[in-house]
Amino acid sequence: MFPKPILLVISLLFLQATAQPPAPVPAEKPAPPKAYDSPTSTDEDFPFQGEYVGQKDGSKMGVQVLALGNGEFEAVGYPGGLPGDGWDGNREKIVRSKAKRGEDAVSVIFEYEDLVAEVDGVKMYVVKKDVGAWMELERVDRKPPTLGAAPPPGAVVLFDGKENNKFPGTQVTEDGLLAQGATSSEKFGDFSIHLEFRLPYMPAARGQGRGNSGLYLQGRYEVQMLDSFGLEGKDNECGGLYKIAAPKLNMCLPPLVWQTYDIDFTAARFDPEGKKISNARITAKLNGVVIHENQELPGTTGGAQLKETAEPGPFHLQNHGNPVRYRNIWVVKK
Secondary structure (H helix, E strand, C coil), X not given: CCCHHHHHHHHHHHHHHHCCCCCCCCCCCCCCCCCECCCCCCCCCHHHCEEEEEEECCEEEEEEEEEEECCEEEEEEEECCECCEECCCCHHHCEEEEEECCCCCCCEEEEECCEEEEECCCEEEEEECCCEEEEEEEEECCCCCCCCCCCCCCCEEEECCCCCECCCCCCECCXXXXXXXXXXXXXXXXXXXXXXXXXXXXXXXXXXXXXXXXXEECCCEEEEECCCCCCCCCCCCCCCECCCECCCCCCCCCCCCEEXXXXXXXXXXECCCCCEEECEXXXXXXXXXXXXXXXXXXXXXXXXXXXXXXXXXXCEECCCCCCCEEEEEEEEEC
């Protein structure tokens, strides 16, 4: 037999050889980006975000200022004016500049080539190096022309925050707004719909995580809702028909302001045997500007609740985990 000290050493070596390594401690998931769903409760960057317009030597200029979180911003300049108000749609003429606001700063300063622009939330002051004061732009708060539009006689009121709510089993906020994740009880074929929506302010979020929802026509065809303020205007951004068509113009306004969709829809047609003989079509306005005109929909879009058939379908407001709000929803059947 081995002496006791040797036995003890052997036992310790055996235990070390057979011991399981400690399980790795799972990394904590980062907290999701904060979402502000009311303009009365935001952060210190929010007052600078918005749209600014000015003129120089008879030429108009529009600028959109985006908050990107943690004091970071991007300014997007449009020669001729803002989208839908003077800009000719030429993306090659757009200028972009990023900046970071100091912790206690009361303004944000952007630089682009020989220009320096200071934004205080009310105005944008532009200085040209070696020249001095060059241009002054004022903040504008655009309102869509159909905002608050009353339903015409014969319209079906789906939601008005009062006695009409045809989205059963859905959440209505204390201030009478419909929350995301709602499907209408009534179904429709051909129609015109008016809907008002408000996107949350999520400065630290990006892409599809920034104020995401969608309006599904007949539960089959999605018109995107997303905080795409100041972005390019792609088919997966606000107003887009995913993998079908980008909006003619990015008419998305800043988050936490009320925006409008006004959409005319013609359903797909089928023969008596159930074979499709013509595709669905839409003409859509975002904030009063046509973004799709008689656009053909060759098939359902991603996330569709229903397959294409001759049967009518409901409206669905997608729940993508972001607090999007809706009001004043009504439909005119054709």
